[in-house]
Amino acid sequence: MARYHIETYGCTSNRGESREIERRLRDAGHHQVEGPTAADVAILNTCTVVEKTERNMLRRAEELADETADLIVTGCMALAQGEEFGELDAQVLHWDEVPEAVTNGECPTTTPDSTPILDGVVGILPIARGCMSDCSYCITKHATGKIDSPPIEENVEKARALVHAGAKELRITGQDTGVYGWDTGERTLHELLERICEIDGDFRVRVGMANPKGVHGIREELAQVFADNEKLYDFLHAPVQSGSDDVLGDMRRQHQVSEYLEVVDTFDEHLEYWTLSTDFIVGFPTETDHDHEQSMALIRETRPEKLNVTRFSKRPGTDAAEMKGLGGQLKKDRSKAMSALKREIVGEVYESMVGEVREDVLVVEDGTGDSVKCRDSAYRQLIVRNASEHGIEPGDFVDLEVTSHETMYAFGEPI
Structure with a gap:
C-alpha cells in the first residue's frame, strides 16, 4: 500500500478528476500524506490555460520530482503537451490510469471490511x-x-x-x-x-x-x-x-x-x-x-x-x-x-471500432460536461457527448455507432 500526495490545479473538471483518483486510491488501501517528502508517489494534476500557467506547472513538476520517490503527471497539460515533461523522471498519464499506476503491482485491498x-x-x-x-x-x-x-x-x-x-x-x-x-x-x-x-x-x-x-x-x-x-x-x-x-x-x-x-x-x-x-x-x-x-x-x-x-x-x-x-x-x-x-x-x-455499431451498451456514469461514459460487451469505453440532448443517463442501455476515437476510448452516437 502506497503513501501518496496529490496536487490539483485548474478548473472544476480537474478537481473532480482528482477526487475520483483519491477515491480509487483510498478504496485500494493507499494512504494520503501531507507533503511530497513523506510520500511514495506524488501526483500532479496540471492545467494549461496560458503560458505562465505552463511555466508554473513545469517548475512545480521539477520540484516534486526532487522531493519524492515517484512522480505522476496528469491533467490538461500532461495530455496536450506531455513532451514538455520529457526531461523529468515522471510518468505522464491520463487521469483514469493514475490509480492503477500507483499500485506498484500490488493486490488491491478494495474495501476495508468487504462490504458491498x-x-x-x-x-x-x-x-x-x-x-x-x-x-x-x-x-x-x-x-x-x-x-x-x-x-x-x-x-x-x-x-x-x-x-x-x-x-x-x-x-x-x-x-x-x-x-x-x-x-x-x-x-x-x-x-x-x-x-x-x-x-x-x-x-x-x-x-x-x-x-x-x-x-x-x-x-x-x-x-x-x-x-x-x-x-x-x-x-x-x-x-x-x-x-x-x-x-x-x-x-x-x-x-x-x-x-x-x-x-x-x-x-x-x-x-x-x-x-x-x-x-x-x-x-x-x-x-x-x-x-x-x-x-x-x-x-x-x-x-x-x-x-x-x-x-x-x-x-x-x-x-x-x-x-x-x-x-x-x-x-x-x-x-x-x-x-x-x-x-x-x-x-x-x-x-x-470506428464505423461499427455496438448494441446494448451500458451507460455507467457521468463524464466531463454534458457527456456520459459507457461500456460495451467487452468493457471498452465509449463516450457520448451532449447526453442530455439524447435523453440518456447512467443506467440506460443504448445502441451506439462509433464515430471517432482517442487513444484510450471512442466516441459514439445513439442510434
Whole structure:
C-alpha cells in the first residue's frame, strides 16, 4: 500500500478528476500524506490555460520530482503537451490510469471490511479478502493475509441486494478473484459468476483482478461461463507483470509466462470479441535489458487492449526493498518505451471500432460536461457527448455507432 500526495490545479473538471483518483486510491488501501517528502508517489494534476500557467506547472513538476520517490503527471497539460515533461523522471498519464499506476503491482485491498457498496448505478461486491500469493514486492499481503472466501450463496445474496437496490453494473472485486474458494479446497469463481448471472434483472458483471495462476487452473470452465452469459463483460484482468520467467521467479509470482499464454489462448478460443487487461512492472531490481525485451515481445504477441505500466518502487518491509535497485533513468526509459507500445496497441483497438455499431451498451456514469461514459460487451469505453440532448443517463442501455476515437476510448452516437 502506497503513501501518496496529490496536487490539483485548474478548473472544476480537474478537481473532480482528482477526487475520483483519491477515491480509487483510498478504496485500494493507499494512504494520503501531507507533503511530497513523506510520500511514495506524488501526483500532479496540471492545467494549461496560458503560458505562465505552463511555466508554473513545469517548475512545480521539477520540484516534486526532487522531493519524492515517484512522480505522476496528469491533467490538461500532461495530455496536450506531455513532451514538455520529457526531461523529468515522471510518468505522464491520463487521469483514469493514475490509480492503477500507483499500485506498484500490488493486490488491491478494495474495501476495508468487504462490504458491498452502491455508487450510482455501480455495485461494488468484494467476494473475499486476502490472496494466496507471496510476491516479493507487495506489502498488501501483510494487511490482508491469506484468502478468506465466504460461501457462494452469501455472495450471491449480496449481489442480489445490490441489483435490487438499483445496480446496473456489478464489479466483482478482491485481492485476487481467481483464487476464490481455494481456502475451502475448491476453485469456484466460475460457479459464483454463473450463479450471479442467474439473478433476475438487466445488469452487467465485471470481474476484477485475477492473477494468472488462479485463472490457469479453471481457464476452460471460466472462459465457458463468459461465453454462455451475456451479463458478463467479456473482460479479463490477469496481471502478468513480466515477460521473463527469471524476473517472475524473483518476484515470487506463482505463474510462468507459458501459463499466462495458455489463459489468453483459451479465452481466444471461447470468445470472439473480448478485452485482455494486464499489468507490467518495469524496472524490477533484477530485470535485465533482455528481460525487458521479453516483456515487450509478450505485449506484441498478446496485444492487451488495456495495459497498466508501473515503474517499480520499493515498499518498506518487503523483500524486494532489500534488493539493489536499477537507476531511475533506466526505469524511465523502459517505462517510456512500454507506454509508447501500449498507446500504439490500444489506439489501434479503438480506431478499428470506428464505423461499427455496438448494441446494448451500458451507460455507467457521468463524464466531463454534458457527456456520459459507457461500456460495451467487452468493457471498452465509449463516450457520448451532449447526453442530455439524447435523453440518456447512467443506467440506460443504448445502441451506439462509433464515430471517432482517442487513444484510450471512442466516441459514439445513439442510434
